[in-house]
Amino acid sequence: MAADVDDFLATMVAPSRPVAVARALALVRERYGFEPEVSRLTGERDENFRLSAPGGATYVLKIANPAERPAETDFQTAALLHIEAADPALPCPRVLRDRSGGAYVRFTDEGGAERSARVLTFLPGRLLGAAQRSQRQRAACGGLGARLALALRTFGHPAAERKIVWDLRHAGHMRPLLDALPRFPFRPDAARLIERLAPRIDLELPRLRHQVVHNDLNPLNILVDPSDESRVTGVIDFGDMTRTALIADVAVAAAELIPMDCRDPAQARDAVLDVARAYHERVPLLPAELALLPALAAARLLMTVVIHEWHVQRNPASVHYQALEEDFMRTRLDIAAALLLEELRL
Numbered sequence: 001m002a003a004d005v006d007d008f009l010a011t012m013v014a015p016s017r018p019v020a021v022a023r024a025l026a027l028v029r030e031r032y033g034f035e036p037e038v039s040r041l042t043g044e045r046d047e048n049f050r051l052s053a054p055g056g057a058t059y060v061l062k063i064a065n066p067a068e069r070p071a072e073t074d075f076q077t078a079a080l081l082h083i084e085a086a087d088p089a090l091p092c093p094r095v096l097r098d099r100s101g102g103a104y105v106r107f108t109d110e111g112g113a114e115r116s117a118r119v120l121t122f123l124p125g126r127l128l129g130a131a132q133r134s135q136r137q138r139a140a141c142g143g144l145g146a147r148l149a150l151a152l153r154t155f156g157h158p159a160a161e162r163k164i165v166w167d168l169r170h171a172g173h174m175r176p177l178l179d180a181l182p183r184f185p186f187r188p189d190a191a192r193l194i195e196r197l198a199p200r201i202d203l204e205l206p207r208l209r210h211q212v213v214h215n216d217l218n219p220l221n222i223l224v225d226p227s228d229e230s231r232v233t234g235v236i237d238f239g240d241m242t243r244t245a246l247i248a249d250v251a252v253a254a255a256e257l258i259p260m261d262c263r264d265p266a267q268a269r270d271a272v273l274d275v276a277r278a279y280h281e282r283v284p285l286l287p288a289e290l291a292l293l294p295a296l297a298a299a300r301l302l303m304t305v306v307i308h309e310w311h312v313q314r315n316p317a318s319v320h321y322q323a324l325e326e327d328f329m330r331t332r333l334d335i336a337a338a339l340l341l342e343e344l345r346l
Contacts, residue, residue, distance in 0.1 A: 039052075094120065123233070141232055141253055208292070209246045210243055212241060268339065
């Protein structure tokens with residue numbers, strides 16, 4: 001893989017660097033002033049721990065990857081503070097202040113690396129990924145995504161322009177990733193999709209509305225009510241947040257909420273429309289944005305398969321990514337190709 005691509009991916013696909021549970025406990029005790037029960041959670045790049053505090057309160061300790069610049073950690077934290085002020089009832093994590101009143105802390109890990117850590121409130125609910133899918137649920141996700149975008153509309157930060165691999169404007173970077181996957185089973189089909197998608201996205205996306213967006217409304221970052229799985233109760237994990245096209249945020253959610261067992265391109269199109277229509281009710285989408293939505297949803301499906309497999313082959317020891325079934329990859333690429341032919345009407 002070329003050095004420039006390695007630089008581009010350094011933070012976003014850097015393997016996690018474990019922190020011992022005892023070190024996490026000591027950090028919370030020293031910097032936040034309470035002594036919880038600590039259990040490890042999974043994470044793509046960060047180290048995450050669930051904290052059960054005396055009295056019953058529950059939090060998440062997030063320790064950033066050493067490759068992440070402090071400004072990027074501050075970006076995510078500042079966004080949560082902005083959302084809390086802009087829409088206090090919006091169900092997303094709240095930032096717990098440390099003993100000095102800071103929103104995050106810096107510390108040195110066991111290997112001598114300087115890292116950032118923050119403590120967030122733990123949101124109750126069931127991950128959407130473990131829930132039964134429905135049209136009402138997708139509409140609820142679209143509506144909440146629009147509400148989140150509205151809360152972030154006036155938010156800015158020096159790190160907002162960071163380059164991340166999951167930003168749809170960088171779909172062309174899938175070419176060198178694909179080249180680095182000697183065992184990828186559908187290389188010609190994926191390569192053709194990249195050649196069709198990348199030039200159009202490069203041309204049209206810069207002309208559209210841009211703002212800071214969540215950029216990762218997927219079933220593992222959305223919580224639902226266990227007693228009514230069509231009701232969305234929370235949004236978590238702002239680690240892929242960036243400033244990009246507003247419609248890219250819609251496309252990410254729409255593509256990710258296509259049911260995992262979907263094999264019918266028409267069903268996939270309808271799932272995309274469920275999300276887009278609900279989003280459009282709160283944040284009206286412009287004709288040029290709607291015209292690009294199918295291509296952007298296709299790009300997300302492609303990127304999900306390629307980046308996922310890159311992780312599996314590059315970081316085989318990671319437990320965050322498991323190898324995908326070839327039939328699932330084949331179906332996702334077929335749906336992406338079919339979406340490229342769609343003209344969506346809300």
